[in-house]
Amino acid sequence: RKEVEQDPGPFNVPEGATVAFNCTYSNSASQSFFWYRQDCRKEPKLLMSVYSSGNEDGRFTAQLNRASQYISLLIRDSKLSDSATYLCVVNPATGKLIFGQGTTLQVKP
C-alpha cells in the first residue's frame, strides 16, 4: 500500500462547478498535512495546510479525518485558472514529507 494515495483523475469539470479530491494516508502517527498545487512544468506551491478542525481559504476548504486517515480538498466555484495538479502531502514526523502522485483537475469553459 502506498503511503499516500490519491485518485490521479483527470477530473474534468465546467467553470463554476464544485469539485472534491480525497487522499488517504497509511501512517497513523502523521502529524501535519498539506495540499500543494503544481502547474504544468512548474514547481509545486503550497496551497494550504490542513488542520484537524478543518480550514477554509476563499473558495478552498480542507478537511482532515484522523480516524479514517483521509484528507480532502473542496474547490467551490471552479475557475479556469484552477486547472492544475493537486498534491496531497503528509508529514509522518520522520524528517521528510511524503507526496501523493497528484490529482489532475481540468476546468472547462
Next chain:
Amino acid sequence: DGGITQSPKYLFRKEGQNVTLSCEQNLNHDAMYWYRQDPGQGLRLIYYSQIVNDFQKGDIAEGYSVSREKKESFPLTVTSAQKNPTAFYLCASGPYEQYFGPGTRLTVT
C-alpha cells in the same frame, strides 16, 4: 526577496559527464531537500539535509551526491553512474511545510 533559487533553468549534458545543480535559499531554513520528477510522475526524494554538514539518502540516492557546507546552499551532483539522469530536479527547504525552487530541467544525451 526571500526564496529559493536554482540554476540553471535548463541544462544539457553528454552521457558520461558529471553535472552539478545549484540550490540556494535565504529563508534561514535548516532543512533542505532534493527531488526528482519524471513526466507524469510524482516527486521522488533523492537526498535531504536537516542541518549543516549532515545529510541523508532519500529513496533514490544512487548515482547522486550532495554536500551541505553552508546553511544557504545544498548543491546536487548527478554523476555518470546515474542510469537515467534526464528529469526535472526540484530543490526545497522548510521546517514543516516545504517551499520549492523553480527547478532545473536536465537533459542528458
